[in-house]
Amino acid sequence: MLPLCSRVLLSHPFSPMSLMALREQLNMLVNSMYIEGLLDQQFQQLQMLQDASSPGFVAEVINLFCEDAERILTELTKLVDQAVVDFQKVDAYVHQLKGSSSSVGAQNVKLACIQFRQFCEENNKDGCLNALNVVKHHYYLLRNKFDTMLQLEQRIQAYDSKQQN
Amino acid sequence: MSAGSNYASSKLESDRVPDKFPVGMKVLLVDDDLTCLAVVKRMLLNCQYDVTTCSEATRALSLLRENKGAFDLIISDVHMPDMDGFRLLELVGLEMDLPVIMMSGDTRFNVVMKGVSHGACDFLTKPVRMEELQNIWQHVVRRKWLDSKEIERSGSVEEADRGRQVTDDSEYASTVNDGIDCSWKYQKNKRDAKEEDDNELDNIDPSSSKKPRVVWSVELHQQFVNAVNQLGIDKAVPKRILELMNVPGLTRENVASHLQKFRLYLKRLSGVAQHHTGLNSSLYGASSNAKVGQLGRFDFQALAVSGQISPETLAALQDELLGHPPCNLAMPTIDQPVLQQASVQRNNSVTFERGIAFGQPLLKGQAVSSFPVWPANDLGALGSASNLGGLNTSQNSNMLMTMLQQPQPQTVPSESNHAINVQRSCLVAPAKSSNKFQVQGNPMHINQDSTIISQSSANFQAGNAVVPVIQDSAVVASHSSTSMKTGSNLFVTNHRSTILPSQSLTGISLGNDSGLLNQGSIIVPSQPLNSSQAGSNSILSSQNSMVVPSHLSGSSRTDKNIIPITHNSNLNNSSSLVNYNRLPTQSNVMPSSMKQVLDNLAAVDSFSVPVSMNSQVLSSTGSSTSWQLHSPDISISHPNGTHSLVPSSCNIEATDRLLAKLPDKGLGKNLGFVGKGTCLPSRFAVDDIESPTNDLTNSSAYTGDDGYLQNQDIFGISGAVQSGHCATTSFK
Numbered sequence: 071m072l073p074l075c076s077r078v079l080l081s082h083p084f085s086p087m088s089l090m091a092l093r094e095q096l097n098m099l100v101n102s103m104y105i106e107g108l109l110d111q112q113f114q115q116l117q118m119l120q121d122a123s124s125p126g127f128v129a130e131v132i133n134l135f136c137e138d139a140e141r142i143l144t145e146l147t148k149l150v151d152q153a154v155v156d157f158q159k160v161d162a163y164v165h166q167l168k169g170s171s172s173s174v175g176a177q178n179v180k181l182a183c184i185q186f187r188q189f190c191e192e193n194n195k196d197g198c199l200n201a202l203n204v205v206k207h208h209y210y211l212l213r214n215k216f217d218t219m220l221q222l223e224q225r226i227q228a229y230d231s232k233q234q235n
Numbered sequence: 236m237s238a239g240s241n242y243a244s245s246k247l248e249s250d251r252v253p254d255k256f257p258v259g260m261k262v263l264l265v266d267d268d269l270t271c272l273a274v275v276k277r278m279l280l281n282c283q284y285d286v287t288t289c290s291e292a293t294r295a296l297s298l299l300r301e302n303k304g305a306f307d308l309i310i311s312d313v314h315m316p317d318m319d320g321f322r323l324l325e326l327v328g329l330e331m332d333l334p335v336i337m338m339s340g341d342t343r344f345n346v347v348m349k350g351v352s353h354g355a356c357d358f359l360t361k362p363v364r365m366e367e368l369q370n371i372w373q374h375v376v377r378r379k380w381l382d383s384k385e386i387e388r389s390g391s392v393e394e395a396d397r398g399r400q401v402t403d404d405s406e407y408a409s410t411v412n413d414g415i416d417c418s419w420k421y422q423k424n425k426r427d428a429k430e431e432d433d434n435e436l437d438n439i440d441p442s443s444s445k446k447p448r449v450v451w452s453v454e455l456h457q458q459f460v461n462a463v464n465q466l467g468i469d470k471a472v473p474k475r476i477l478e479l480m481n482v483p484g485l486t487r488e489n490v491a492s493h494l495q496k497f498r499l500y501l502k503r504l505s506g507v508a509q510h511h512t513g514l515n516s517s518l519y520g521a522s523s524n525a526k527v528g529q530l531g532r533f534d535f536q537a538l539a540v541s542g543q544i545s546p547e548t549l550a551a552l553q554d555e556l557l558g559h560p561p562c563n564l565a566m567p568t569i570d571q572p573v574l575q576q577a578s579v580q581r582n583n584s585v586t587f588e589r590g591i592a593f594g595q596p597l598l599k600g601q602a603v604s605s606f607p608v609w610p611a612n613d614l615g616a617l618g619s620a621s622n623l624g625g626l627n628t629s630q631n632s633n634m635l636m637t638m639l640q641q642p643q644p645q646t647v648p649s650e651s652n653h654a655i656n657v658q659r660s661c662l663v664a665p666a667k668s669s670n671k672f673q674v675q676g677n678p679m680h681i682n683q684d685s686t687i688i689s690q691s692s693a694n695f696q697a698g699n700a701v702v703p704v705i706q707d708s709a710v711v712a713s714h715s716s717t718s719m720k721t722g723s724n725l726f727v728t729n730h731r732s733t734i735l736p737s738q739s740l741t742g743i744s745l746g747n748d749s750g751l752l753n754q755g756s757i758i759v760p761s762q763p764l765n766s767s768q769a770g771s772n773s774i775l776s777s778q779n780s781m782v783v784p785s786h787l788s789g790s791s792r793t794d795k796n797i798i799p800i801t802h803n804s805n806l807n808n809s810s811s812l813v814n815y816n817r818l819p820t821q822s823n824v825m826p827s828s829m830k831q832v833l834d835n836l837a838a839v840d841s842f843s844v845p846v847s848m849n850s851q852v853l854s855s856t857g858s859s860t861s862w863q864l865h866s867p868d869i870s871i872s873h874p875n876g877t878h879s880l881v882p883s884s885c886n887i888e889a890t891d892r893l894l895a896k897l898p899d900k901g902l903g904k905n906l907g908f909v910g911k912g913t914c915l916p917s918r919f920a921v922d923d924i925e926s927p928t929n930d931l932t933n934s935s936a937y938t939g940d941d942g943y944l945q946n947q948d949i950f951g952i953s954g955a956v957q958s959g960h961c962a963t964t965s966f967k
Contacts, residue, residue: 112362135270169340170270
């Protein structure tokens, strides 16, 4: 077999990639996310939990997280936008987001939430506005990568099942 | 090799087959965060447990109630929208007696502590890792173990049986100790149980526990509570409760363990709402909501000078305070409570007015009582305390007075180098005035005068330095549980709680150095349970507890040094300086205590630190006992010469107040009893009080080489009871 790099070079983005290439790409993506701080060790735990008996586990968790996060971000946007901000409510939501992001291993998002809570405690509206933007920024960045990740996973799994068939 | 491996594998198999546990252990997982729920569920499944998930606490509770035997273990999040995780924890503990593990992303000390005090058997930090979940089965085993041990011991006197000891200790401890002690006890249980587990692992089969688990349904629990109330919480021993309940099939052990939990639960309760009606009017608690504005720190002197709070103000404050739902405290929180100084702002004279000259620097904190009289000195201000390390009682300059008022737990922010923070909460802390103080360093004085506190729970935790904490809770509807824990240095705590309906549980645990605890609790119906534990050095605990109907049980334990224990405290060490002010009412506490005190005093030779406590006890006569105890100003002089003065002032109720102050000068002098028969005396003349107050001030200021608190005895050393005019009158 050709060395991996050659295979990768030879593969065209639109041409079907080999299983191995797919896996390679997925690994590189995930690694880069770790390196850049988007993911932390908790995500590794999730990866380890996925096995034959629960093949779609990571995807399931990611989806749950994204749904939750987006719901919370919407709420937060509304709350922080008000003339008089209810910091307690805001804090409660941020706490939730912090919890779910930490459960999934979304490190940057989690850290941004922690910062956000600081501002809440200080009843600092501007700070909160900024913090919310930071959280959103990190979240959407993460979401994009998660999307790619899940797509790759799907293709890999399709490959696998095709091969099984 | 293969044989070896065969052997190994077969051995494993044989180990596993007969006793499949923890495989299949039934876990109920409760969390509103779906992401976390999915993750933890997966992990639990990978551990081979049986998992049921629930995203709503209320749903979980009904699940549990419907199928009592369906679960072995519960894991629950702390922050949930429909029900607080701790509440769920409590309910599960009371009704189902199942082990509960708490989870949270919030790892602050107070949160974890709260879990412990509510009875959680473990606390996991989110994000939860697989490794942490692998061993959770131990909690199920442990509980079953302890349960079986109780059964084995049915009817027998406690022996050296470790489990029994543990149980006994916990029973005892739970009643007298505060959260801190509970954690200690819990740890002990844990250790003990673990050892037992190790020994008997092979025999463990939870599913075949000898004793059928008793499900404490709501009705059963109600019967239990009725029985306990009937007996009186201090007299409520499992055997009697069992008799009263008269439930077939219920064993003493079941009741015993339930009682233990119940006591823990009570301690945490904020019972503001539960003022006894009788007391209400006079109690601060009843009121309202006066919210004490937050006052900045005031110079104590200024404060003192400024006078007291006007009755209206106080009333208003009280109202506010009372209006607040009680907070569950029980743990020292790092969150500092907001100190509010109501009085300062007001500058009015407290209803007391009277002459109680409280201007003394020492006492700070005006008690706000519905009735008013709060000696200015009430606050156990510790200005003196602030002088740790050579404290000088004079509180002058450093004293900060802050009135602490808290509808909710307030913690005093530790001030680094602040000599004294005096907080006075004049107002009644409506719910619980839970003060948690955490001092990392330097002395911190906290005065809390809560006139009405449904529960005055103060938790102090001092890392080092001195933390004087004074709490005056005038009325404690429920129990006042104060717990102080100091890592080192001087620790002065005054708890004064007048507890009418319930009990005051005070637990003080001092790591070392001197700790002064004053607990003046007047308990009308119930009893104050005071326990102090000191690791070393002198601990002065004076408990003034007057129990009208009931009795006080106080115990102090100190490992060494002086421990003055007042009424009902057992003096363990030679050094004990007992000062107590007790107003004997119906209970014939006096004579014995007097004697005891004197005996102790005599015995105190190693007492290097004389502690004089002036405790002023105010008791109101009549049916409603609104007592206010003034906690004595105690200055504890640390053997090293530092003393902390803790003046405690109790809220004096307008009606009958018995203000007894027992000045304590050195050994032998102290006790002043004011005992007036049934009618608590308002006899303690205000005038009398005055002097002590003054004295207190002075004494607190006293920085003698040995931290002598000179309390001028109002009553004289002999502790003669002075009959004076009713406090009320005098105050008026």
